[in-house]
Amino acid sequence: MMEDPTQVMFTELPVPLLSTAAIIRHHTRYQPYQRLHQPQHFHTPVQELHALQPDLGTTHISCLYPEILAIIFSYLEVRDKGRVAQVCTAWRDAAYNKSVWRGVEAKLHLRRANPSLFASLVKRGIKRVQVLSLRKSLRDVIQGIPNLESLNLSGCYNVGDVGISHAFVADAPTLTELDLSLCKQVTDTSLTRIAQHLKNLEVLELGGCSNVTNSGLMLIAWGLKKLKRLNLRSCWHVGDQGIQHLASGNPSLEHLGLQDCQKLSDEALKHATGLTSLISINLSFCVSITDSGLKHLAKMTNLRELNLRSCDNISDTGMAFLAEGGSRISSLDVSFCDKIGDQALVHISQGLFNLKNLLLSACQISDEGLAKIANSLHDLETLNIGQCSRVTDKGLTTIAESLLRLKCIDLYGCTRITTVGLERIMKLPQLSVLNLGLWHVR
Numbered sequence: 268m269m270e271d272p273t274q275v276m277f278t279e280l281p282v283p284l285l286s287t288a289a290i291i292r293h294h295t296r297y298q299p300y301q302r303l304h305q306p307q308h309f310h311t312p313v314q315e316l317h318a319l320q321p322d323l324g325t326t327h328i329s330c331l332y333p334e335i336l337a338i339i340f341s342y343l344e345v346r347d348k349g350r351v352a353q354v355c356t357a358w359r360d361a362a363y364n365k366s367v368w369r370g371v372e373a374k375l376h377l378r379r380a381n382p383s384l385f386a387s388l389v390k391r392g393i394k395r396v397q398v399l400s401l402r403k404s405l406r407d408v409i410q411g412i413p414n415l416e417s418l419n420l421s422g423c424y425n426v427g428d429v430g431i432s433h434a435f436v437a438d439a440p441t442l443t444e445l446d447l448s449l450c451k452q453v454t455d456t457s458l459t460r461i462a463q464h465l466k467n468l469e470v471l472e473l474g475g476c477s478n479v480t481n482s483g484l485m486l487i488a489w490g491l492k493k494l495k496r497l498n499l500r501s502c503w504h505v506g507d508q509g510i511q512h513l514a515s516g517n518p519s520l521e522h523l524g525l526q527d528c529q530k531l532s533d534e535a536l537k538h539a540t541g542l543t544s545l546i547s548i549n550l551s552f553c554v555s556i557t558d559s560g561l562k563h564l565a566k567m568t569n570l571r572e573l574n575l576r577s578c579d580n581i582s583d584t585g586m587a588f589l590a591e592g593g594s595r596i597s598s599l600d601v602s603f604c605d606k607i608g609d610q611a612l613v614h615i616s617q618g619l620f621n622l623k624n625l626l627l628s629a630c631q632i633s634d635e636g637l638a639k640i641a642n643s644l645h646d647l648e649t650l651n652i653g654q655c656s657r658v659t660d661k662g663l664t665t666i667a668e669s670l671l672r673l674k675c676i677d678l679y680g681c682t683r684i685t686t687v688g689l690e691r692i693m694k695l696p697q698l699s700v701l702n703l704g705l706w707h708v709r
Contacts, residue, residue, distance in 0.1 A: 336361035345371055365392030372417065378402045385411025394441070398423055405434040417444035421472065427452030435464045446472040448498070455483035462490025469493055474500035474524065484509035488516025498524035500549075506530035507538065514541030521545060526574070527552040533560030540566055547572030551600070554578065558585035565592020572598040576626070582606035583614065590618025597621045602628035602651065609636030616643040624649040628677065631655075634662035641669035648672055653679030653702065660688030667691035675700035 328336075340351055340362050348371075352362035361367075372395035373388055380403060388396075389412055396408065397419035405426060409415065420426050431453070442465055447453050453476045461468070468491050473479055479502045487494065494517050499505055505528050513520065520542050525531060532555045539548065540563050548570065550556055557580040564570060565588055573589075573596050575581050581604045589596070591614075599615075599622060601607050608631040615622070616639040625640070628651050637658065640647070647670050652658055658681050666673065673695050678684060679702050692701065 333357065333361040333364070337364035337367050340364075340367045341369070363391055368392050371395065372397055372419070374399055376400045377408070388412055389414075395419075395444075397421075401425060405430045406436075409434045409439065414441050415439070416441050418442060419444075419446040420450055421446045421448040423450060424452070426450045428454055428456040431457040432460050435460045438464050438466065440467050443467055444470040446470075447476060448472045448500075449475040451475065451477060454478040455480055455486065458483040458486045462486045466490065467493055470496040472496075472498045473502060474498045477501060477503050480504040481506055481509035481512065485512040488512045491517065493519055495519055496522040498522075499528060500524050501527045503527075503529055507532055507535040510535040511538040514538045517542065519544055522547045524549045525553060526550065529554065531555060533557055533563070536560040536563040539563065542567075543569065545570055547574075547598075549574040550578060551576035552578070554580065556580065558582055558588060561585040561588045562592065565589050565594045568593075568595065570594065571596055574600045575604060576600045577603040579604070579606070583608055583610040586611040587614040590614045594619060595621050598624040600624075600626040601630060602626045604630060607631065609633055609639070612636035612639045616640045620644070622647060626651040627655065628652065628679070629654040631657070633657040634659055634665065637662040638665045641665045645669065646672060648697075649675040651677040653677040653681065653704075656680070656682060659683045660685055660691075663688030664691050667695055671695065672697055674698060677702040679704040 331339075336358065340348055343351065348362055348367060352359045368391040371393060373393045374397045375384075376399050378400060385407070393412070394414055395417040396412065396415060398405075398408065399422075401420070401423045402425075405420075408418070426447070427450070445461070445465065445468060447457075453473070455478075458479065461471075471487070471491065471494060476499075479499070481504070484499075484505060487497070497513070497517075497520060505525075507530070510525075510531070513523075521544050523539075523542065523545060525535075526549045529552075531550070531553050536556065537560075539545065545567060546569055548564070551574045554577075556575070556578050561581070564573065573594075575585075578601075581601060583606070586601075586607070589599075596619060599619065601611070607627070611630075612627075612632060613636070615625070620643065622644050623646055625644070625647060626649070630652075632652065632655050634657070637652070650666070650670070650673060652662075658678075660683075663678075663684060666676070668691075674697050676692060676698065678689075678692075689703075692698070
C-alpha cells in the first residue's frame, strides 16, 4: 500500500525545501569546538548565509516528490488537472495518482470509438461518470469501467430498453447511483434488468420516464432492497398501487419524489405510511391529493420534508391535520396552494414547532397570519412569502422583531411593502438572502 502522502510530506522533504536554519544546523552540528574558534572559520553573517543558501537555479517545483505534487494537484479544478498532466512526464505520473481524482465525476461525449479512454479513467480511479451524449453502446461504458459507482445518463434520449439490456448482462455490485432522467424510451422492461443486476443501487432517478408504470415499481420493490432515493417525477402512469408495491418491498427508502404524478390519490399516502424510513416526500402538482391524505402523512414520525407546492386541493384543514397529528417536519412547501390562508398559519403555529423552512409563496395570507408564526416558530430560518399581496410593513416588522434566526426571506412581488419594512428586515442579525424581485419603491 502506498505510504500516506501527508506523512511523506512531513518526514521526507527534499533538501531544496529545507529552511535556511535547518541547513545551518546540518552544516554545523558536528563541527569540533576547537575548529569553530580558529580564525579561518570566522566569516561575516552575510558571507555565512550566502555560503549556505541552496542554488536557486536548481530549486524548482519539479524537485518535489510525486506524492506532494499529487496533493497539490488534488486542489485544482477538473480541467486544470488534465492540463498539468500534459506538462511533463513527472507531472503526468503525479496527476494520474488516484488521490488527485477522488470524488471527481467524468463528463463524457461518447460519439466515437476511443479504446484508450476507459483505460485512462480506470487508471485515475474515476468511478463516477456522466454521459452527455451517447452514440456508441452503453455496454462499452459498463465493461470499460468495471468498478463504476455512479452513472448519469440524464437527457440521453436514445437510451432505451435494448441498450440497457445489452449493458447490464451481469451483476454490477459497485454501482449505487443510476440517473435515467428524461430517458423517455425507458420502460418497465429496463427496470427488470436493473432490478436483477443492480442489487446494491441506492439512488435511482426516473424523472420524466413517462412509460414507467406500477409494474415497474413492483420490480423495484422486488430487486432493489437497498434503495434510499427514488425520483418518479412526471411518471404519469404511476398510481396508488405502485406506492403500495414500494411500501411492501423498500424498507430503507428515505427520499421519494412523486411530483406531477397525476394518478396519485389519498390512497397512495395511506400506503406510504409503510415506508417507515421516509424522510422527505415531494407531492408537488399532485392535484388529486386532498386534506384527508395529510392525516396519513402526519403519522410518519421520521418525515422531515414535505412538498405540497401547487396541490390545489390542500387547504387550512390539511394544515390542521398535520399539526394535530404530531408531525415533526422541519421543511414545508405549500406555495401556490390558493386555499391556504391565515387560519393555516394558526394551525402551523400551534403544532409544527420543528419548522425551519416555510414556503408560502402566493398563498392567501396577511400580517395577522404572519404574527401567529412569528410568536411561536422562533427557529425558522427560511420564509418565502413572495406574491403574498396582502403582506405589509406591519408584517415585516413583526418578523424582524421575533424571527431572529431568519437567514433567507423571499419578498418577490410583495407590492404593499415599503422601505420602512425593508429597513427593519435588513437588521436581522443572520439574514444572508433577501429576494426583492418586482418590488416597487414607494
